[in-house]
Amino acid sequence: MSIKKLGNRLLQMLIVLIGISFLTFLLTYMSPGDPVRNMFLSTGIQPTEAQIEEAREAMGFNDPFFVRYGRWIAGCLHGDFGESYSLDKPVGELLMARLWPTLQLTIASLVIMIIISVPLGILSAVYRNKPIDYVVRAVTFFGVSLPNFWVGLMLILFFCVQLRWFNVVASSGSFQDLILPAVTLAIAMSAKYTRQVRTAVLEELGSDYVVGLRARGVPEWKILWFNVLPNSFLPLITMLGISIGSLLGGTSVVEVVFSYPGLGNLAVNAIKSSDYYLIQGYVLWVSVIYMVVNLIVDISYNYIDPRIRIRR
Amino acid sequence: MEKKKNFFLRYPSFTIFAFLGIVVIIMAILAPVITGGADPTKGNLADAILAPNDAHPFGTDKMGRDVFTRVMYGARVSLSATFALIIIIFIVGTILGVLAGYFGGILDAVIMRIADMMMAFPGLVLAIAVAGIMGTSTINAIIAISLVSWPKYARLARSLTMKIRHTDYVAAATVTGSKTGYMLRKYMLPNALPTLVITAATDVGTMMMELAALSFLGFGATPPTPEWGYMLNEGRNYIQYAPWMMIFPGLAIFITVVIFNMLGDSLRDILDPKTAE
Numbered sequence: 001m002s003i004k005k006l007g008n009r010l011l012q013m014l015i016v017l018i019g020i021s022f023l024t025f026l027l028t029y030m031s032p033g034d035p036v037r038n039m040f041l042s043t044g045i046q047p048t049e050a051q052i053e054e055a056r057e058a059m060g061f062n063d064p065f066f067v068r069y070g071r072w073i074a075g076c077l078h079g080d081f082g083e084s085y086s087l088d089k090p091v092g093e094l095l096m097a098r099l100w101p102t103l104q105l106t107i108a109s110l111v112i113m114i115i116i117s118v119p120l121g122i123l124s125a126v127y128r129n130k131p132i133d134y135v136v137r138a139v140t141f142f143g144v145s146l147p148n149f150w151v152g153l154m155l156i157l158f159f160c161v162q163l164r165w166f167n168v169v170a171s172s173g174s175f176q177d178l179i180l181p182a183v184t185l186a187i188a189m190s191a192k193y194t195r196q197v198r199t200a201v202l203e204e205l206g207s208d209y210v211v212g213l214r215a216r217g218v219p220e221w222k223i224l225w226f227n228v229l230p231n232s233f234l235p236l237i238t239m240l241g242i243s244i245g246s247l248l249g250g251t252s253v254v255e256v257v258f259s260y261p262g263l264g265n266l267a268v269n270a271i272k273s274s275d276y277y278l279i280q281g282y283v284l285w286v287s288v289i290y291m292v293v294n295l296i297v298d299i300s301y302n303y304i305d306p307r308i309r310i311r312r
Numbered sequence: 313m314e315k316k317k318n319f320f321l322r323y324p325s326f327t328i329f330a331f332l333g334i335v336v337i338i339m340a341i342l343a344p345v346i347t348g349g350a351d352p353t354k355g356n357l358a359d360a361i362l363a364p365n366d367a368h369p370f371g372t373d374k375m376g377r378d379v380f381t382r383v384m385y386g387a388r389v390s391l392s393a394t395f396a397l398i399i400i401i402f403i404v405g406t407i408l409g410v411l412a413g414y415f416g417g418i419l420d421a422v423i424m425r426i427a428d429m430m431m432a433f434p435g436l437v438l439a440i441a442v443a444g445i446m447g448t449s450t451i452n453a454i455i456a457i458s459l460v461s462w463p464k465y466a467r468l469a470r471s472l473t474m475k476i477r478h479t480d481y482v483a484a485a486t487v488t489g490s491k492t493g494y495m496l497r498k499y500m501l502p503n504a505l506p507t508l509v510i511t512a513a514t515d516v517g518t519m520m521m522e523l524a525a526l527s528f529l530g531f532g533a534t535p536p537t538p539e540w541g542y543m544l545n546e547g548r549n550y551i552q553y554a555p556w557m558m559i560f561p562g563l564a565i566f567i568t569v570v571i572f573n574m575l576g577d578s579l580r581d582i583l584d585p586k587t588a589e
Contacts, residue, residue: 012428019429024441031445145569147521149528150544150562157555250436253525257548267437268529271444279441286437 009298013291017284021076024283025069028276036061038274039085072277076284082277086270091281094266099285102262105185105255106247108178110240112186113193120190121197125205126224136194143191148250152184152257181258185251189243196239200232234305241297245290326578332571340387350378352385353536361554371556373546375536379556382538383564389539390568393450394520400458402512405465410500412466413473424470427463436460436522443531450539453532457522461515465508472504510583514576517569524565540565 036055040047047055056062060071075082081091124136159165159180166180204210205228213223252264259265263282270278320327339346355377364371370379408427412420430438442456476482482499490498526532527541535542540561547557 015425016429019426023429027442027445031447141573142570145517145566145573147524147541147562147565147569149525149541150558150565153544153548153551153558153562157551157558161552161555246436248437252436252440253529256529268440268444271441272530274445279445283437283441 006299009295013295016291017287020287021073021280021284022069024280025072028280029065029068031274031276034274072280076281081281081284084270084275084278086273086275086278091277094278095263095281095285098261098263098266101260102248102251102255102264104178105181105251105260105262106244108182109185109189109247110244112182113189113243114240116186116190117193118197121194122201122224122229124194125198125201128202136198140191140194143187143194146188146191148184148188149253149257151187152181152254155180155184156257177258177260181251181254181260184254184257185247189247193239193243197232197236200235201228204228204232234301237301237304238297241294244293244297248286248289248293323578323582325574326582329571329575329578333575336387336568336571337391339384340391343381343384343388347378347381347384350381352377352382352538361550361557363554364556370560371554373543373554373557374550379543379560382543383540383560385538386540386543386561386564387568389450389533389537390520390524390541390565393454393523394516397454397457397461397519397523398512398516400454401462401465402508404458405462406469406501406504406508408462409466409469410473410496410504413470413477414496414500420470423466427466430460430463436525439522439526440529440531443526448531448534450527450533450537453523453526456526456531457519461519465511468511469504469508472507473500476500476503506583510576510580513579514573516576517573520569520572521565 034052036052036059037047039055040052060068063071072082079092081095083089084091084094087094120136120140124133127133160167166176210223210228213227214220248263251262252268254260255262255265256268263286267279267282269275270282343352355372355375357376359368359372359376360374362368362372362376368378368380370383372378373382408423412423438460439453439456442459443453446452446455476499482495485495485499523532524539524541524544527539528545530542530545533539533542535546543561544558547554547561550557
C-alpha cells in the first residue's frame with residue numbers, strides 16, 4: 001500500500017468515524033429515556049422535579065445539541081469519554097478493563113474455528129462429491145442455521161447442569177470460563193468458514209497450473225501441499241479479518257448467555273440502564289477497533305501476496 | 313398443467329422445502345386451531361413449570377403458560393417480523409441502489425458514503441445500540457436491523473445498474489426519448505431484481521436469527537408476546553430446573569431457519585444456475 005493510498009484510507013476512516021460518532025450521539029439525544037432521572041433512580045433516590053432540573057443544568061443536558069456533541073467529541077480526543085453514571089466510573093477505564101476479556105474470547109474462538117474448519121474444508125474439497133464431502137456439507141449446513149445463543153444455552157445445559165464440568169456463570173475470567181463461550185462462537189463460525197475453505201481450495205484445484213503439474217507427473221500430495229494450499233490461503237486471510245471484525249460485535253450475545261465479563265455484556269447492560277456515555281464510548285471503541293483490524297488485514301495482504309506489491 | 317408438474321419434479325429440493333415453508337406458515341396462521349384455543353399470554357399459576365406431559369407436550373413456563381401454545385403463536389411473530397424486515401431492506405436497498413447507479417454524481421456519493429458508514433461497522437453492535445436506545449419493541453428491532461442491512465442490497469443494486477447503464481440498448485432507449493421514470497422501471501429495475509430476489513431469499517434465515525438474538529437480549533419483543541428469542545430469554549434463568557422452556561423455542565428457530573435457508577439455496581440454484589454446485 002503506497003503512502004498516498006494509506007493516507008486516503010485513513011482519511012476515509014476518519015470521515016466514517018465522525019459519521020458514526022454523530023449518529024450515536026444523535027440516537028442517544030433522541031432517545032426517550034431520561035438519563036438524569038435514571039441516575040437518581042439508580043441510587044435509590046426518588047427525585048423532585050426541581051432536583052432533576054438542577055442536575056440537568058449542572059450536567060449540561062440543557063445545552064443545545066451541537067454544544068453537547070462538540071463537548072463530548074473534544075473530551076474523546078483527550079481520552080475522556082465521560083462518566084458512566086450506572087457504574088460510577090470513567091467510561092474509558094471501564095471499556096479498557098473489559099477489552100482484554102473480549103479479545104481473549106475472540107482469539108480463542110478464532111483458534112478453535114481454524115482448528116475445526118481448515119482440515120474439514122480441505123478434506124471436503126479434495127474428496128469432492130465423496131461421502132466425506134456430503135457429511136461435511138450437511139454438518140456445515142446445519143451449523144449455519146443454529147442461533148449461537150441457543151448453542152450456548154444448550155452447552156450450558158449439557159456441560160454445566162448435566163455433567164457439572166463448568167460453572168453456569170462464567171464471570172471469573174479464568175481459562176475455564178473461556179472454554180464454553182469460545183466453543184459456542186467457534187461452532188457457528190466454523191460452519192461458515194469450512195464452506196469458504198472448501199470453495200477456495202476447489203477453485204485452486206480446478207486451475208490450469210494444477211492440470212499442468214499433474215501432466216508432468218507431480219504427485220498429488222505435493223501439488224496439494226506446495227501449490228494449492230499456499231495459494232488458497234490468500235482469500236482466507238481476508239475472510240479471517242472479516243470474522244475478527246464481526247466477532248467484536250457478535251460476541252455480545254454469547255457474552256450475555258455466559259455472563260462473561262466482556263465489552264458486549266457491558267454494552268448490553270449500559271443500554272438497559274440508559275447509560276449514554278458508556279453506550280457512545282462503546283460504539284466508538286468497537287468501530288475504531290473494527291476499522292484498525294480491517295486496515296491491518298489489508299496492509300498484511302501486501303506483504304503476503306507479492307503480486308499486489310509488484311503491481312503498484 | 314403438464315409443464316407445471318415438470319417444474320416441481322425437476323427441482324425436488326425446491327419442491328420439498330417450499331412445501332415445508334408453506335406448512336410452517338400455515339401452522340402459524342392456524343395456531344389457534346392447533347393449540348385448541350389456548351391463550352398464549354395467559355396461564356394458570358398452579359401449573360407453573362411443569363415438565364412435558366400429556367396435557368402440555370412441551371411443558372409449561374414460570375407463569376403456567378403452555379410452552380407448545382407459545383411456540384406455535386411464536387411462529388406468527390417471528391415469521392411476520394422477518395418478512396417485514398426482508399421487504400423493508402429489499403425495497404429501500406433496491407431503490408437507493410438503482411438510483412445511485414443510474415444517476416451517479418452527488419446522489420451516488422451521498423448514498424454510498426452512508427452505506428459505507430453502516431458497513432464499516434460490526435452490524436449487530438449498531439443494531440443493539442439502535443434497538444436499545446429507541447426502546448424495546450418488535451418494530452424498533454426491525455428498524456434497527458434494517459438500518460444496518462440495507463447497504464448490502466443497495467451496493468448490489470448499484471453495481472448491477474452501473475453494469476448496464478452504458479450499454480448500447482440503454483443508450484438507444486435514451487436517444488429515442490424514453491423518460492427517466494420509464495427507463496428506471498423498464499430497464500434498470502428488471503435488470504437488478506433477479507439477483508436481489510435471490511439475495512433476499514437466502515437472507516431470510518439469517519435475519520430471523522438476528523431478530524431472535526435481539527429479542528433474546530431483551531431489545532425486541534416485549535412480554536407477554538410469545539416470541540422465540542424472548543422465550544429463550546425467559547427460560548434462561550430456569551435452565552437448571554426447566555430446560556424445556558429453552559429447548560423447544562430454540563428448536564423452533566433452528567428448524568424454521570433450516571427450512572428457509574434450504575428454500576433460499578434451492579431458489580438460487582434455479583434462478584442462477586451458475587452458482588449451483
